[in-house]
Amino acid sequence: MSGNLIVERERGLLELERRISELRAANATQPVDMSSEIAALEAKYQQILHEVFGTLSPWEKVHMARHPGRPTSLDYISALERFDELHGDRQFRDDPAIVGGFALMSGRAIVTIGQQRGRDTKENLRRNFGMPAPEGYRKVRRLAHVASRLNLPIVTFVDTKGADPGISSEEHAQSEAIAMCLHEFSTARVPIVATVIGEGGSGGALALAIADSVLMLEHSTYSVASPEGCAAILWSDASKAEEAASRLKLTAGDLHDFGIVDEIVPEPLGGAHRDVAAVVGRTLSAIEMSVTRLSALSPEELLEERYRKYRRLGTWHAERMEPIGGR
Amino acid sequence: MSGNLIVERERGLLELERRISELRAANATQPVDMSSEIAALEAKYQQILHEVFGTLSPWEKVHMARHPGRPTSLDYISALERFDELHGDRQFRDDPAIVGGFALMSGRAIVTIGQQRGRDTKENLRRNFGMPAPEGYRKVRRLAHVASRLNLPIVTFVDTKGADPGISSEEHAQSEAIAMCLHEFSTARVPIVATVIGEGGSGGALALAIADSVLMLEHSTYSVASPEGCAAILWSDASKAEEAASRLKLTAGDLHDFGIVDEIVPEPLGGAHRDVAAVVGRTLSAIEMSVTRLSALSPEELLEERYRKYRRLGTWHAERMEPIGGR
Amino acid sequence: MMQMPDWLRARRGKDAEGRDAALWTKCPKCGEVLYRRDLAANAFVCPRCAHHFRMSAFDRISSIVDGDFAEIGADIAPGDPLGWSDKKSYPAKLRGDREKSGLSEAVVCGFGQIGGFDVALAVMDFHFRGGTMGTVVGERIALLLEEARKRKVPCIVFTASGGARMEEGMLALMQMAKTTAAVTRFTEDGNFFMTVLTDPTTGGVSASFAFQADVIVAESRAMIGFAGRRVIEQTIRQKLPDQFQTAEFLLEKGAIDMVVDRHALKDTLVRLLEYARGGVLRA
Amino acid sequence: MMQMPDWLRARRGKDAEGRDAALWTKCPKCGEVLYRRDLAANAFVCPRCAHHFRMSAFDRISSIVDGDFAEIGADIAPGDPLGWSDKKSYPAKLRGDREKSGLSEAVVCGFGQIGGFDVALAVMDFHFRGGTMGTVVGERIALLLEEARKRKVPCIVFTASGGARMEEGMLALMQMAKTTAAVTRFTEDGNFFMTVLTDPTTGGVSASFAFQADVIVAESRAMIGFAGRRVIEQTIRQKLPDQFQTAEFLLEKGAIDMVVDRHALKDTLVRLLEYARGGVLRA
Numbered sequence A, B: 001m002s003g004n005l006i007v008e009r010e011r012g013l014l015e016l017e018r019r020i021s022e023l024r025a026a027n028a029t030q031p032v033d034m035s036s037e038i039a040a041l042e043a044k045y046q047q048i049l050h051e052v053f054g055t056l057s058p059w060e061k062v063h064m065a066r067h068p069g070r071p072t073s074l075d076y077i078s079a080l081e082r083f084d085e086l087h088g089d090r091q092f093r094d095d096p097a098i099v100g101g102f103a104l105m106s107g108r109a110i111v112t113i114g115q116q117r118g119r120d121t122k123e124n125l126r127r128n129f130g131m132p133a134p135e136g137y138r139k140v141r142r143l144a145h146v147a148s149r150l151n152l153p154i155v156t157f158v159d160t161k162g163a164d165p166g167i168s169s170e171e172h173a174q175s176e177a178i179a180m181c182l183h184e185f186s187t188a189r190v191p192i193v194a195t196v197i198g199e200g201g202s203g204g205a206l207a208l209a210i211a212d213s214v215l216m217l218e219h220s221t222y223s224v225a226s227p228e229g230c231a232a233i234l235w236s237d238a239s240k241a242e243e244a245a246s247r248l249k250l251t252a253g254d255l256h257d258f259g260i261v262d263e264i265v266p267e268p269l270g271g272a273h274r275d276v277a278a279v280v281g282r283t284l285s286a287i288e289m290s291v292t293r294l295s296a297l298s299p300e301e302l303l304e305e306r307y308r309k310y311r312r313l314g315t316w317h318a319e320r321m322e323p324i325g326g327r
Numbered sequence C, D: 001m002m003q004m005p006d007w008l009r010a011r012r013g014k015d016a017e018g019r020d021a022a023l024w025t026k027c028p029k030c031g032e033v034l035y036r037r038d039l040a041a042n043a044f045v046c047p048r049c050a051h052h053f054r055m056s057a058f059d060r061i062s063s064i065v066d067g068d069f070a071e072i073g074a075d076i077a078p079g080d081p082l083g084w085s086d087k088k089s090y091p092a093k094l095r096g097d098r099e100k101s102g103l104s105e106a107v108v109c110g111f112g113q114i115g116g117f118d119v120a121l122a123v124m125d126f127h128f129r130g131g132t133m134g135t136v137v138g139e140r141i142a143l144l145l146e147e148a149r150k151r152k153v154p155c156i157v158f159t160a161s162g163g164a165r166m167e168e169g170m171l172a173l174m175q176m177a178k179t180t181a182a183v184t185r186f187t188e189d190g191n192f193f194m195t196v197l198t199d200p201t202t203g204g205v206s207a208s209f210a211f212q213a214d215v216i217v218a219e220s221r222a223m224i225g226f227a228g229r230r231v232i233e234q235t236i237r238q239k240l241p242d243q244f245q246t247a248e249f250l251l252e253k254g255a256i257d258m259v260v261d262r263h264a265l266k267d268t269l270v271r272l273l274e275y276a277r278g279g280v281l282r283a
């Protein structure tokens, strides 16, 4: 996680933060009043904060979405009223890159599922950096199916670079596992609310994001491929990732404009990790409002609206094919 | 396969067969007429055949069911009008201990599935002696599901010592795999005809044998556990297998009496392997008659009758519990 | 419906006294010698090493059910379809186990409440023929599911079984088909089905209703598998590692939803029933 | 409905001549230099090593469909939602591929007969933007499935795709959701869905409709996978074995139903359609 643009910028601010708190401590014990110096430094701090984080480029947002301190799925899930984790695909393995289970949200039972990256190196290794294996997607499908059976809303959290691209994932039919998630979410007769909380990478993210309501954190990203992957595919040059990031339209604003994202959850200046409790609370409130609204719809209405929504997405125009007119 | 009682007995007969055919060959080229000697030998042959195979004990039937020359699932399947094999569980592996796919039976499309043991050592190793792994049972379930979707009858062939009891089978949830087969066959809205063609061992056999019509070859066996397993479980002594075989009521006749088997397909004297074509033809005819009869029923009727049939099986009696009357 | 203490006294009969005679029990895992009353007070969990002793169906029911329990299927009694006899006749074996365990068969089924939720409950008991499934087990469980389906209440089955019962031959195996079909009808109507796998759960029971549940809970350290340990060791000709086929092993292998310590079990079941109901009903 | 030769001539336009100019082709597998007309006569299979060359949608359709083919969705043309431009603008790339391939987009959809069976057919073509799925591919396939659902005819999709199309960004990814939903509606009505995976089938196409079929057929030696070979090699930092992600590899791993040589493909499809119809209708 070194090389994260946002983390690097925060280093400068950290220095300033340290000085402010030192001054504050000194001010409390020493007779000389340094309140005005402190205030000045704080103003400067806010100014720099605005300069540095006031507007973020798509590439900066990519780094924000990957910030090691950014709240993960479990930060949201553990803030729910209650959570009981369910494990496994019933066949092969319990994939720690996916967490899911029953939860209560203001008294309402839901099934919640999220991609889970690690919050440190050790956990990242265990959770494969939040990149699910086929077993993880089969757990997703199973839990979504349980939700459907018990008529419980599904609340997902999307946070993955993408599905695991390793040998055993190919051997265990990663394509099939993701395709069957898409199938399950397309047919689930219950409300589905998906929230992109960090990085939403490719089909591996979409597998948890076919939903009646898609929320996205302000500085999260959601893209057809990672910028590095896109640059490698198109230009055989992963170093052009920044260029790819700006072209891919992967910000919450872009995706809201396309109709892919229904609601953007604002983040504090500097990113969600600067006030985790507030962001988590705000996000859960927004999710709950969606769940409540969707719960008023019949399964048939939900399925019909979900179908229409995805059926509409895309840009095309009608065009008479020239050669075929030749007859 | 050495140590097979039936194979050993056949050795004696083979000697006689050889002498008869030598005499026949000689008779054709030499001027001396040996017809009467040949006829005498043939009569003796028939007599021995009757003595040796006229009545088989349960233990002898166990060996007959395991006879290396006994027709296997593929002998029946390849005698169908046409067969296109379908592979795999879509997740992990194609298990060669299960064969299955689409087939035509007198013009009618069916899905056929069978346990397949090897016809020689090499094939036996590849097919794990016909003991399916969880992947095999997941293939069974998938094919049964395809049949259900396409409204095609399911025709199964049961021939296994049991489900594979290895480490990786336990790791891949053999129990779940079999349980989900039972689930699929319980809910399939199409006619199901199962035929026990060799050894039907335990839950691993039942996974292919929940059916509207269960056929069984005369000298096949079908039991709650292999005689060796039963002896090991009850008496910690696998050598008492013969005793177990006689107690377990595992012959076609016994199971017909219990209402578990609907129809017994006769075998030639000495066993199915002595006239494979005739046995296969007779079996397929019997299966086809069942399929035709069952195809006249609606899915609801099929499911209801199937439920009632298994609901009935067992022996119990009503008894007033003494202690509970105490109040 | 009887009050639990009455029901327990009634069903256990003289057995309860007989068993209480054994005042001391040695923990098979850590060797600690335990006063039986202390062990019972600790839900039959060794206070030293947390080993979960196998529980009788009676103890299990009284530890899980709120108050009353209405048994069903108690009058379904085993036959002897094979006329089985080895060292003893099958009926003699049944009589022996009945006297020893106070049970009429290897499962007790009925209706009661857990944390205020109406449930259909089946509890298998390893002390009766090793918890094996014969006709009566299949019949009682099918009956319970059919009745639960009518009443539209969730069903929980506690499994503890060495598999199918040899002495009833193929009719025992057919109970896999019977229970599976009953589970299928029950769940297809949208009812919630849960199993709690306790030590040991193997063979025909694990390969039928045990693994067909919406949620599969296992007790800590329970042995769960299809094939028995001995069979596998004979097949592969080597010793298996200790943790093989334990609940914890299965959790890692993705086969079960959760492993629960017995002390937390009732609370867990109540929470799961709450989810299945749709959440907490608030005024 | 147009007769096949007319339809082919009409849709291919001037391209057909252009491509015929390249008289000789070298087999990428065995190096054999092949006369292009001979190769075409052999269904684009190398007569020496049986290497299956990638086929154009036109050649595929004329090799599979009995006679007539009624294209649908041909008037659905790509937009430029991201205003994409790198070395070239996206519209310029599209124009280039259109001229080179004679295709209006990476898939051709329509209705025809195969062995006398009415089918809905979609054929992807790797020669147009690497068979990538953008809006038009998703839209045409969804339209085909909706129309096939109305007509209650089986649907066969030939896949050949490098995945989602970068230049349409997230709208390309959303076509996975769109096609999946359309497949789901189609199959839930009891219709038969079949895919034929040809070289290569990866990414967003493999992880959506390609693996949702009742029967999945793959052409011999086709490369099929989720992640691209290069991505995996970079991840694991070593070379992958040659057969990794081939159709034969997937068959062994249980992911697909059958691997078929191109020469046997049409007959196989007809047999499969026959099964799905319920068998052979006899007088």
Ligand SMILES: [Zn+2]
Pocket (backbone or CB within 6 Å): C027, C028, C029, C030, C031, C032, C046, C047, C048, C049, C050, C051
């Ligand atoms: Zn202990």
Ligand SMILES: [Zn+2]
Pocket (backbone or CB within 6 Å): D027, D028, D029, D030, D031, D032, D046, D047, D048, D049, D050, D051
């Ligand atoms: Zn070649």
